[in-house]
Amino acid sequence: xxxxxxxxxxxxxxxxxxERDDEVALVLTALVAGEHVLxxxxxxxxxSMLLDALLGWMGxxxxxxxxxxxxxxxxxxxxxxxxxxxxxxxxxxxxGKLPEADVxxxxxxxxxxxxILNALLKVLNERTFDVGDxxxxxxxxxxxxxxxxxxxxxxxxxxxxxxxxxxxxxKAVHPIRTQAGRxxxxxxxxxxxxxxxxxxxxxxxxxxxxxARLPWTDEAAQALQAIxxxxxxxxxxxxxxxxxxxxxxxxxxxWLEGAGRVEPEHLEVLQHVLWDDPDQAAKAAQVIARVxxxxxxxxxxxxxxxxxxxxxxxxxxxxxxxTAAAKLADVEKQLASxxxxxxxxxxxxxxxxxxxxxxxxxxxxI
Numbered sequence: 234x235x236x237x238x239x240x241x242x243x244x245x246x247x248x249x250x251x252e253r254d255d256e257v258a259l260v261l262t263a264l265v266a267g268e269h270v271l272x273x274x275x276x277x278x279x280x281s282m283l284l285d286a287l288l289g290w291m292g293x294x295x296x297x298x299x300x301x302x303x304x305x306x307x308x309x310x311x312x313x314x315x316x317x318x319x320x321x322x323x324x325x326x327x328x329g330k331l332p333e334a335d336v337x338x339x340x341x342x343x344x345x346x347x348x349i350l351n352a353l354l355k356v357l358n359e360r361t362f363d364v365g366d367x368x369x370x371x372x373x374x375x376x377x378x379x380x381x382x383x384x385x386x387x388x389x390x391x392x393x394x395x396x397x398x399x400x401x402x403x404k405a406v407h408p409i410r411t412q413a414g415r416x417x418x419x420x421x422x423x424x425x426x427x428x429x430x431x432x433x434x435x436x437x438x439x440x441x442x443x444x445a446r447l448p449w450t451d452e453a454a455q456a457l458q459a460i461x462x463x464x465x466x467x468x469x470x471x472x473x474x475x476x477x478x479x480x481x482x483x484x485x486x487x488w489l490e491g492a493g494r495v496e497p498e499h500l501e502v503l504q505h506v507l508w509d510d511p512d513q514a515a516k517a518a519q520v521i522a523r524v525x526x527x528x529x530x531x532x533x534x535x536x537x538x539x540x541x542x543x544x545x546x547x548x549x550x551x552x553x554x555x556t557a558a559a560k561l562a563d564v565e566k567q568l569a570s571x572x573x574x575x576x577x578x579x580x581x582x583x584x585x586x587x588x589x590x591x592x593x594x595x596x597x598x599i
Contacts, residue, residue, distance in 0.1 A: 235440040238430045239265075239489060242290055249286075249426035250279045252414045256406060258489065259505060260287060260378060263402050264437070265444050266485035268478065269357055269377040271342075271397070273384055273511075274406030279424075280380045284338045286426035293335035293434065294373070300345040309349060313365070324365045332362040332372050335434075342379040343393055350396050357399040375437065384511040401478055402505045405514070412543050413583065444488035445481070449495040453483070456497040456525045463520045464507060471507040479506045500525035528572045532580060535564050539584055548594035558591045 239261060246257040256272060260283065263270045272280050288295045298309060307313070311327035327333055339345075345353070355361050357377055361369050379400055385393050397403075409415055418424070461476065471479075486502040487495045503525075504518035522530035539561060546557040565584045571577050 235432065235436040235443070236488070236491065238432050238436065239440065240491065241430055242287075242428055242432075243489070245428050246283065246286060246426050249424050250283055251417050251421075251424065252409050252411065253279055253283060253406075256280075256283060256404065258486070259402050259404055259502070260284075260376075262482060262486045262489055262502060263378075264291075264376045265440050265488060266401075266478075266481050267375065267441060268401040268482065269379065269399060271379045271381070271400035271403040272406050273381050273403070275382060275408065278406045278408060280378075280406060281338070281340070282425065284378050286428060288336050288338070290428050290431055291336055291375075291437070292431060293375075294333055295336050295338075296329075296331045296334035297338040297340070298331075299340045300342055300349070302344055302346060304345060304349060306348050306352060310352060310362070317366070322366050324368075327362070327364065331356060331374075332364075332370070335373050335375050337374060337377040339377060339379045341381055342396070343381050343385045350393065354395055354399060357396070398472070398474075398509070401475070402482065402502075403511075403514075404505050405511075411540055413587070440488070441485075444485045447484045447487055447492070447494055449480075449483075450497075453495045453497050453500060456500055457483070457503075460500065460503070460507070460521055460524050463524060464517060467516050467520055469508050469513045469517050469520070471509055475506055475509070479503050482506055497524075498526040498529065501529055529576070532568070532571060532576060535567055536580055536583075539564055539587065543587060546591070548591055554591050554594065558588050561588045561591070 243257055243261055247254045250257065260270050264287075274280065284297075296309075298304070307325075309331045311325040311330040311332070314322070314324045314326050317324040325332075331337055342353075352362070355363070356372055356374060360372050360374055362372050363369050385397055409418055457479070464470070482502060483495050483499050487499040490499060492499065501521060504514070504521045507521070508514050508517040519530075522533075542557050542560050542564075546553050548554050548557075561584050565581055565588070568577055568581045568584065
């Protein structure tokens with residue numbers, strides 16, 4: 234079954250890539266929904282590693298490029314046919330290039346020239362490509378993941394704004410933040426994902442079809458309406474296209490979660506969809522969490538509290554360690570009161586493990 238393969242791949246990617254659970258879920262959601270993803274963050278945050286593993290899992294034809302202001306259209310779309318020119322026909326030879334790819338990874342996408350950006354728009358949105366002689370062909374592209382080190386500025390021009398809008402799911406990627414994550418990075422050995430399955434084109438089509446058929450609960454539909462109203466009040470007004478496509482993204486995420494219908498908590502994924510200005514992303518996330526998944530919002534707050542406690546504790550100071558352990562035990566009790574799901578269980582296990590480490594460190598200091 235396609236869902237079993239998606240679940241296994243999601244788990245294996247998350248286990249290998251430190252603190253990249255959200256990015257893994259986002260990319261897999263986009264693949265099911267038939268949309269594209271933009272990941273923005275500094276180099277060395279495992280963006281390429283995630284995509285390399287996913288590309289290997291899917292097979293098919295792949296295309297990757299690091300874009301600069303000097304990148305030419307030939308590098309993405311293929312050179313002009315010499316034989317065609319001899320016959321007075323202007324036509325590109327796209328063999329091995331983006332127009333023939335099933336999956337694409339475009340690094341530093343916003344550094345591309347206007348000539349490239351204009352051609353990208355049709356490839357990404359309409360899945361078509363003009364080969365150069367007026368002939369338009371369909372492209373097989375299922376998923377494009379674009380990456381950049383920074384968000385585009387409002388002054389970057391219409392082409393860049395249009396491309397930014399084509400990336401329906403967008404997320405900031407941060408370096409590892411937690412103490413446990415840093416320990417795993419330093420001492421956990423090789424972090425290259427090793428996936429136990431592969432997936433076929435037919436299975437991907439089946440996954441998309443199953444997700445598209447998921448119904449919405451009345452509560453989820455009402456929650457989405459309430460989110461859009463609250464966002465408007467906060468000055469966040471996503472365009473009509475984003476609002477329309479948010480429905481499909483929520484279905485894809487619910488399917489990935491193994492649900493039989495879209496529930497309010499599945500709308501949390503829309504924090505990566507329902508905004509146009511990067512400065513509005515944090516506000517949109519707060520509104521969506523408050524309306525759709527207050528338990529998830531509280532979970533995030535408690536995890537931040539855990540990291541603050543750990544960062545302020547000198548473990549070899551017995552008094553500090555004892556105080557920190559007591560605070561963490563209280564946080565664990567608060568987590569236990571939240572609606573049970575995989576994230577809550579994982580968070581509780583993490584807090585218990587930190588309490589155990591604090592006690593071991595205190596014993597060693599005696």
